[in-house]
Each structure stands twice: as C-alpha cells, then as structure tokens.
Amino acid sequence: MTQQLDPHPRTARGRGLRRIATAAVLFALPWFLSAFISGCLPGGEAEQETFVLEIGPFELPASQSHHEAPQPAPLYTTSPVSGWIHGFRIEVVDEADRPVPMEVMHHLKVMSPERRELFDPFLLRIAGGGMETREARMPGAVGYRIHQGDSLLMTGMAHNPFDEAYHGVRFRVRLWYTPEGASPTPLSVYPFSTLVTPPGVSGDYDLPPGRSEKSLEVSPAIAGRIIGLGGHLHRYGAGLRLEDVTTGELLWETTTERDAEGNILEIPRKIFLWKGGLEIHPDHVYRVTAIYENPTGEMIPKGAMGTVGGVFRPADEADWPAVDRQDPLYQWDLQREINPHHGEHHMAGEQQAPPAEAHEAHMHGHE
DSSP, rough: OOOOOOOSSSSHHHHHHHHHHSOOOOGTTTTTTTHHHHTTTTSSSSSSSEEEHHHHHHHOSSSSSSTOOOOOOOEEEEOOEEEEEEEEEEEEEETOOBOOOGGGEEEEEEEEEEOOOOOSEEEEEEEEEEEEEEEOOOOOTTTEEEEOOOOOEEEEEBBBSSSSSSSEEEEEEEEEEEEETOOSEOOOOOOEEEEEEEESSOOOOEEOOOEEEEEEEESSSEEEEEEEEEEETTTTTEEEEEEEEETTEEEEEEEEEEOOOOOOOOOEEEEEEGGTTTEETTTTTTEEEEEEETTTSOOEEEEEEEEEEEEESSOOOGSSHHHHHHHHHHHHHHHHHHHHTGGSSSSHHHHHHHHHHHHHHHHHEEO
C-alpha cells in the first residue's frame, strides 16, 4: 500500500518549502547563487536599467487547483534591448494593477527559444520562479548576454488556494540589465540546470522507502567552467552529488539540513571562483545524483525530485551549439511549456517518443 504523502506538508514552514518545490526553480536556480557571487565579484547596480514582460490578463476563480484554473496564454516576443541581464523581480497584479497574493502563481518562466540548455537540447531558461520568488539579482560584473530582437518565450501556471476570485490577473517580470556599451563589460555567463530524471519524462518520481539514490549521466554541449552550484530536492532529500565519471573524480557533494519531519531547511551551495571555476568538458560523462532518506516505510508516489544547477562560463561563447527545433526532446520541452499539463507525462500518446538514438545522444540514465 502506498502513501499519498505531501512532500511539503502545509505547516507554516511546510508552506514555504512547498512553494520552493512547486517553483519550476530548477530553471531559476542559477540566480539563487547570486548571494555567493555578489560577495566575490565587483560590480554595482548604478547603471542598470529594466524592461518588463507580462502574460495575461486572465480570470482566476476562487479555490481552483492548477488543473482546474484558467491558464495565461504564453507570450511570444523579442528582446527590446541589448546588454546583460543581471536579475529580475516578479509581480502579480489584477485588472486595477493592485497586488495579488503571490500564492496564486504556481510558476513563471522566461526562456530563449533560440538557445539551448547546457546539458539538454531544451529551451534555455533565462529567469523564473514560483510563489516564494520575489526578486533575484546578480552583481553587475556578471550577466546573461542578450541582443535586441532575440526571441523570448514567457509562460506561467496559475492556481488559486483562496476563497476570493481575482479578475484581470497578470504575471509581470521586471528584468534588470546593463545596456550594451557599458564599461567595464560584464562577464557573460549562462544559467544551467539538469535533473536526475531522463529528458522526456516528468521531473517528479516515486520515492521508495529507506535510503535511495537516483542518478543520471550527462555530458555538456561545450567546454567551460562552472562558477557556482546549488540544487533542489523535495522532503526527505538528504543530498546531491556531481561526479566526473570519465576521471572518477567527485566534483561536488552537499548534504541538506532538515528538521525532525524531514523538511529541508537548506541545501548548501558552493562557488568555485577561487580556482576560476570548475572545469568541465564535452567529451566527459558526468553523473548527477539525488540522495533521499524516506523513513515512512512506504513508497511515496511522485514524492521526489532532484536537480543540480548553477552558473556556467563558456570557454568560448561562439561554441554554444545552435538549437535544433526538430529534435524530439526540444519539441517535447516546448510543448510542456506552452501546454501547462504536458510536462506531467512521459513522451507518449499524441507526442511521439524520441528514437533510441536520441536518448543515447543526449543522456545516459540509470538508477
């Protein structure tokens, strides 16, 4: 018999943890490293400007889950500016531009359809967050390079846990950037993240009782250096690990801080600036592992998730591979973003599963 346990119970602390879990963080994770980077790199905010993206308006009836609630239409647009993005602030407002509780926002994402992720052939996540995310910012010395006219896709998912309905709801993100031509020129970095579940399946997986590990073996598209690393786990998550399978070297490991109920209080992060970053190579295989300790004695359906993410500095930006829009995994990722419930399922049914060679080319998975 399996337990339908909530990985993040609705205690006061649990609500905050649940918000972190439901955020599709995973893509926004690099920005959470900014606290580390800010203490190590020069660069102020005096010359930074902002531009705004919005999705909506849409109606949000009372007491509806994200499966029931109307969802905002995706926004396809282009960047109005050239420069370096350093961070963002998320707002939720109604038809009169009054603040709406952030709890109605399940998640929000800003992506570049013209660029891919470091490890997977997915749309590159530039910014995003969930209910717990208000603001995230890196110092002016580093930023994500963007050009006027670059394609952008903004998506979001809504739900309403309250008894009050909201009208004309809009999800808004303000992005800070340094304009092109600034001096000194910011260091160009890329956000990245990779799950311990294979591309083409849901990031959530069933959590067995006791201690367990789930791993995925991946290779980066290009060479470069990881500046900082962090991660994301659900309740009972014990730690994360990154290994170089090719050399047998343990590159990074972190152990979570948890309360007596198994709720995660902190997942320590690490920066590698003291040696110029953690060097990685496209001809190496890397293993990311999520470690759990489930004391319930029962399997918890969809009770686990594991993500490693951070900030990456390419050895040569010109080497960043072009997006293959015909790649089945790219198409699957695109569909799960523009169709809110698509990503909860495997690549099946109306979406053709990628051929075996596609899996072989993009990942090596095992448990």
